[in-house]
Amino acid sequence: MARVFGLLLILFTCIAALPAAAEEGWPRQVTDALGRAVTIPAPPRRIVAIFSSNVEMLAAIGAGPDIVAIEAWTRWPPDLVARTARIGGRLGFSVEAIARLDADLVVMTPARQAAAGLVDPLGRIGIPALVLTHDRLDDILANIRLLGHATGREAAAAAVADAMGARIAHLGACLKGRPPVPVYMETGSDERGAAFTIRDATYTGDILRAAGGVSVFAGRDRLGRVSGEAVGRADPDRILIAGPPERVPALMQRPGWDGIRAVRAGRVDAVTRALLLIPGPRVVEGAEMLARLLHPDAFAAGGACLMPAEGDK
Incomplete structure (x- = not known):
């Protein structure tokens, strides 16, 4: 009997020492924004997510608990x-710190030289690095699905992307036939009197169009910085400031701005910056927020834009 137990102990020890069997469907390969084929050996459980957009997308598909930095x-x-934990910021990102976290996937965008400084070193130490770009609204939906495939959360990712697409489609249907409202959206300003606005061929431009608006600088995609004189010549019907409400009175008091139609009529509003300038799942909330401002009658009782749940309240 002792000999049998001894043989069983040896057998169990040998089995425990064998490499774990590969999970079904893994390893898998995804193609990132740089055209790189990125191999992910197993479902990632220690993810480093660099930049807010990637964190928000991963959290939306249920991968938040797997984010370690x-x-x-x-x-x-x-x-x-x-x-x-925090892993870098304005001064850059440390490959050594990522390695110490035992990360099994790093998700980033090319901003602030993150991709340039991390992709090759991470590859050399065997940590998969996925680079995403979120230029347009459709890219955000596609990247949510891509992250679902990269993390083994396809169903959750599809549900998030489908729901976002349905809400955008609903806005398009209920605002159909309404003339787009000419908007100047300010994303920042400097002490020299220059201001910063959205470019048309971006996800923020797409959000504005989905909300039934159009930038007064549409078609000038190289534009980001504008002068007060340029805003005056454009004479927007509405002015939206991506920032806190206290910026509204200061804008309305700028020299020469009292002749702008939106300022004369008091149609200047602050809007939540994060819903418009972070390319993640919350951009749909941003589109709905803008639509309510630009087309309030469509959201009034009995309006075409009320969702069924809202109409039942």
Whole structure:
């Protein structure tokens, strides 16, 4: 009997020493924004997500608990931000710190030289690095699905992307036939009197169009910085400031701006910056927020834009 137990112990020890069997469907390969074929050996459980957009997309598909580090300027979701380690910021990102975290996937965008400084070194130490770009609204939906495939959360990712697409389609249908409202959207300003606005062929431009608006600088995609004189010549019907409400009175008091139609009529509003300038799942909320401002009658009782749940309230 002792000999049998001894043989069983040896057998179990040998089995435990064998490499774990590959999970079904893994390893898998995805193609990132740089055209790189990125191999992910197993479902990632220790993800480093660099930049807010990638954190928000991963959290939306249920991968938030697997995120072990974010960059210093990420603010959403707040519970995830509160519990997660920081990995770099404006001064760059450390490959050594990522390696110490035992990361099994790094998701980033090319901003602030993150991709240039991380992709090759991470490849040399065997950590998969996925680079995403979110230029247009369709890219955001596609990247949510891509992250679903990269993390083994395809169903959750498809549900998120489908719901976002349905809400955007609903806006398009209920605002159909309404003339787009000419909008100047300001994303920032400097002490020299210059201001910054959205470019047309971007996800923010897409959000504005989905909301039934159009930039007064549409078609000038190289434009980002504008003068007060240019805004005056464009004479927008509405002015939207991506920032806190206290910026509204200051804008309305700028020299020469009192002749602009939107300022004369008091049609200047502050809008939540994160819903418009972070390319993640919340951009749909941004589109709905803008639509309510630009076409309030469509959201009034009995309006065409009320979702069924809203109409039942």
